[in-house]
Amino acid sequence: MKPAVEMRNIVKQFPGVLANDHISLTVEKGEIHGLLGENGAGKTTLMSILSGMSVPDEGEILLNGTPIQFGNCEDAIKQGIGMVHQHFMLVPVFTVAENIVLGNEPHKGLQLDIDQARTMVNRLSSHYGLKVDPDSVIRDISVGSQQRVEILKVLSRDAKIIILDEPTAVLTPQEVEEFYIVMRALREAGNTIIFITHKLQEIQEITDRTTVLRDGKVVGTVNTKDADNERLARMMVGRDVVLHVKKEEHQAGKVELRVENLFAKDARGLPAVKDISFEVRAGEVVGIAGVAGNGQNELVEVITGLRKQESGKIYLGDRDISKMTTRERIYAGLAHVPQDRQRRGLVMDFTLVDNFLLGYEDSPPFIEGPMINYREAERFSERSIEMFDVRTPGAHVTARTLSGGNQQKMIVAREFQRNPTVLIAAQPTRGLDIAATEFVHEELIELRAQDKAVLLISMELTEILDLSDRILVIYEGEIVGSMKANEATPEKLGLLMAGG
């Protein structure tokens, strides 16, 4: 049998980046084929070429043994190729039904036949068990639902080869489980699926074979059941990776951060932090585990001075910082790696130099009289880029052009070099690939070794368990559990996180 897809020697050059460097990929009919690689490896680019969204510089594509010419999506759709993009391709102000039929609209005479569209959506929706409401407007529905719309859009065009670009990144754990069921059902129905991810356990869970990409090249294709996580990680990163950081025993010192009876409200004015008290000692990592939206954001914002507290006290060492501005708290020794790096962490349209300068811009050696000393700022940026291995074409590009992982490395570089006594790290590895995650974890452990106090907030239980010395569990704005890390298990924590 001829393979469903054969891509041969695909080359795609972007300004300054060879995104696909002679990539060849064979996908058999009826399999779930994993495409694994770190951020920036070239996965999306390769699949955009297959789906006609972008045009390769070199190479050929064969479908069922027949060479085809692409470069426009209409042709690809006609050939039965459908792609669910990493960044959804939906019109936010259109309804679900309108989005699904766009480009392929049923009509009565001149008029769009919205009833027929609705019927078609409902039929597909119940056939594949993908629940959507045809009349909801896209911007009002959850990302999980939006993703179902994307899949239905592909199915409505009779796609036989379905490309899914990091579909699980936006889903909750339960939604991921449901998603696996859908993928298996699609395979049973005879479809071929290409599944892009950078998460090893997803590859293990669902794929038949896996092709690993690194730096725009194919590292190899393996039968998934013959490959363990360590091997896949090595192929992906190009060296041995520490999937779980090891930390040395370390004696905790004096209390550096103390929070007493803290209360705060959320943006809607409802109580979000309710009577929270805890302390973090020098040389200690305290992890706060919890399901998203249980007051973690508000807690971090109050401690860093970005949100007003209703009552309670915050001490840095013996100094009461609860009345201080954010700037004063930074000077007092507090550093913050914010959860939303694009909103709070960086100014996306500033250059790296300007971003590195943030929070340092009024202290020597970065000022000279009334002026910023840009030579010094550049030196600092270049040193940070080097020390923290930020992958960038230079210090003068805007932060927006960097990948998420490299943006995060920038923030970590800037905040760690403040030489703080207390670091607050909110979801420091969200959306990062394995190598970047490993890096951030090692840096956090390094801070601990230097006797800094670290408060880690994370939704990832493995991260909390790997890094923390002590673990607190937050639920509906209250600390409902506290234990030493070596006494904690995922089951115990999971139960507390659910309010049990």
Next chain:
Amino acid sequence: MANWSQLISLALFSATIRSLTPVLYPALAGIFSERSGVLNIGLEGMMLISAFAAVVGSYYSGNAWIGVLWAIAAGLLTSLIHAFMCITLKADQAIVGTGINILGIGLPSYLLLKLFGSQGISPIVNRLSKWRIPVVVDLPVIGPILGEHSPLAYIALIMVPVSWFVLFKTPFGLRLRSVGENPSAADSVGVNVYLMRYIAVMISGVLASLGGAFLSISYLAQYTRMMTAGRGFIGLAAMIFGRWNPWGALIACLIFGFADALQATAQAANVPIPPQFLLALPYILSIVTLIGAMGRANPPAYVAKPYEKA
């Protein structure tokens, strides 16, 4: 002598229809263009060029309808320039629009001198005769208001439901709006983003040209320098007030048209208000309604952003 009672009459409402026509065209024109993601602040210039072309067409043929065709051709040509610069060359759309506006001042003035040897006004030409709509014209109240107008005024009014239908009820309209709201999404399902935007800008050019033709060979029967007097911009304000919806734009145009008709009637009736203030009234009203609309207006997400295929 001031005569206040003369102000409010059926004739005032009839004049409202006449006044709103040259604003409604650019409003609809703006809606088509911006719904597809192309900013079109060059409507004023497109109207001027078309108004002039209409006069030229009518002058040489002696037939005002030929003048309308000339106007449409001029509108198409100007909008093609706009489309080529904005869509193909991906130039800054506000700057291209401004360029078209400057062209709209300069080109007719130059040609006026060349063709007619005149600095500011063209010769009088044949204009479109009004249509009397049978039956309607004899109705009480409605008759005097709607019964007898320029064909271009009727076409403008009919274009409101037509535009609404095209934009919101047809596959074509869905595609046109999709390239203004998320061009990558449209592209990914095989909609030709560039083609849709060209078509939208050209529809915009045709509508603007009818507004220009209305001024020069229907309302008047000659071209006068800068005769649009900002109506292209007022049309854009009406588009924003109407949230890029033809019906909403019509409401805004009714407000403007009424104010414009009122000031003209008031001047004729010698009311004791300075004429400068009366003349400014419709514009002041536009600013006020625009300020009121600002907060809730949300333009198409990709307006003024050129589409770049990866």
